[in-house]
Amino acid sequence: MPETVTQDLPANPTTAPLPDQSLGRRAAASPWRVSRRSARANPSAIREILKLADQPGMISLAGGLPSPLSFPLDAIRAATARVLAETPHEALQYAPSEGFAPLRGWVAEHLAGHGMDVDPAQVLVTAGSQQGLDLVGKVVLDPGSTVAVETPTYLGALQAFTLADARFAALDGDVDGPSPAALRRLGEAADPARCVYLLPNFQNPSGRCIPAERRAALAAAAREARVPIVEDNPYGELWYDRAPPRPLATHWPAGTVYLGSFSKVLAPGLRLGYLVAPPDLLPKFVQAKQASDLHTPGLNQRIVSAVLQSGMLAEHLPALRARYRTGRDAMDAALHAHLGARSGLGCRWQAPSGGMFFWLELPAHVDAGVLLARAVARGVAFVPGAAFHADGSGARTLRLSFVTVTAAQIDAGVGAIADALRELA
Ligand SMILES: Cc1ncc(COP(=O)(O)O)c(C=O)c1O
Known part of the structure; x- marks a missing residue:
């Protein structure tokens, strides 16, 4: 069967004790029990990584946010005043x-x-x-x-x-x-x-x-x-x-x-x-x-x-596309420069024809979570791909965003990822 049912429900359909959210208090002290549904939910890996990416000087290729420079402030201000x-x-x-x-x-x-x-x-x-x-x-x-x-x-x-x-x-x-x-x-x-x-x-x-x-x-x-x-x-x-x-x-x-x-x-x-x-x-x-x-x-x-x-929108969308196309092209160029065939680092990707993300496949021996720790030490963050897989696979993949960073940051960030990969070779 090519498809896998990956998340079975716990056998015992009872409510669950509130997990210790590392606030320094003992979980047993809480009178609350969370539902089985809530006990199965985990903190978003992306949000946890975004906290890291917030450190000063960090180049974040991790975010899933649109560029704030693209927000149509004048149109929103005028519409708000009118309403x-x-x-x-x-x-x-x-x-x-x-x-x-x-x-x-x-x-x-x-x-x-x-x-x-x-x-x-x-x-x-x-x-x-x-x-x-x-x-x-x-x-x-x-x-x-x-x-x-x-x-x-x-x-x-x-x-x-x-x-x-x-x-x-x-x-x-x-x-x-x-x-x-x-x-x-x-x-x-x-x-x-x-x-x-x-x-x-x-x-x-x-x-x-x-x-x-x-x-x-x-x-x-x-x-x-x-x-x-x-x-x-x-x-x-x-x-x-x-x-x-x-x-x-x-x-x-x-x-x-x-x-x-x-x-x-x-x-x-x-x-x-x-x-x-x-x-x-x-x-x-x-x-x-x-x-x-x-x-x-x-x-x-x-x-x-x-x-x-x-x-x-007739003017806004073409401008938005032009802005993001520039980022897409900058990231494709940086990937070719630092991780292309000549680098010998064994990564694969396909430039997207839209959206906000590149998807990188790493060589077989590299776990994206391990690479992330090395990359963060070098000042760049990305999102490891495993969190996007319902079947527990994806350890050798990662997501890079190109819309909230400059071309120079993209180049430096991808360069740092290449250096981190070389450490793991
Ligand atoms: C595929 C996909 N669906 C839904 C959403 C949620 O978007 P929103 O609730 O902001 O419309 C996102 C946000 O990044 C997304 O990437």
Whole structure:
């Protein structure tokens, strides 16, 4: 079997004692017991590493953050002033759980431009696409349900689905993405996967964009196996060579929940994203959203709606792409200079055609966690790849971000990684 169920639930379905969070107090002193779900959740490896990367002078290639220099401050300032001048009471009042109607309308229109036929009533505005993942866990998964994931996949999705008590089936694949045959087999299992979580565009962490033919084959396999798709697309607008092929949702609209985000095109602090679900399923997401937070902040929704209605994306997106393309090219050049064939260091990578990340495969004898300690000592941080794998593999991989650093920092950082690798040779 190419796919592996990797995270079995503990046999004993009781609550768990609160783990000692190293605050110097004895865990036994706490009257709290955490749920089995919560006991299974681990601190995010990325957040722990970002703490290291915060040290002065450290070059961080570890972050998953967009460049703050890309935030459209003037447009957001102007929209905020307008919303507070024109509709202050409405913006600060409780609002519908589904979201601000003009923003839902904008999303439907925007997705029509990508070939999706979406009624605004199918759109739920969320607090980022991360909330969309949490809601998928609540609405679609039972304790012990299997979710099929890519190898590697987005760590935040593994976290969200772990808190829904999911098991993971890691799909194998190749440079074009997960294998349709592996997905088809999941439908034949005694307990078929409840859904498959896919990131077709410039995946976090691998940067891979699934080509059109593979998308069609994956959607056909999912449909045949009756395994619905959760399609996560925060990076689709960040393309540097050519726009990505049409979404999986266009191949199987009734079988796809689609997640979008404004974090990478506007600013993540707005905490705004959206979920598009088939009409019969959307009310379930609305109910889960009501229980979570009633609604996404109305002020932010109105600000973003005003920003979008101004048409500024037409100028903003090309500028954003140009900024990040420069970073992508600088990192590719640095990798060739320091880790290319002539270095003899045995690393492999493929320059991404969009998104924010390079994915590096290290030679067989090198563990990325061990390399990280050496690299941090040399003033550079990255994210080891193991955390992005549901099947415990990935020890020889790492993720590098190129969007919050200068070309000089990229060169120095990649150079330091090469030096650290030489130490381990
Ligand atoms: C693949 C993927 N999905 C979802 C998210 C969450 O994004 P947000 O909640 O900011 O929309 C991220 C954030 O980096 C991501 O990389």
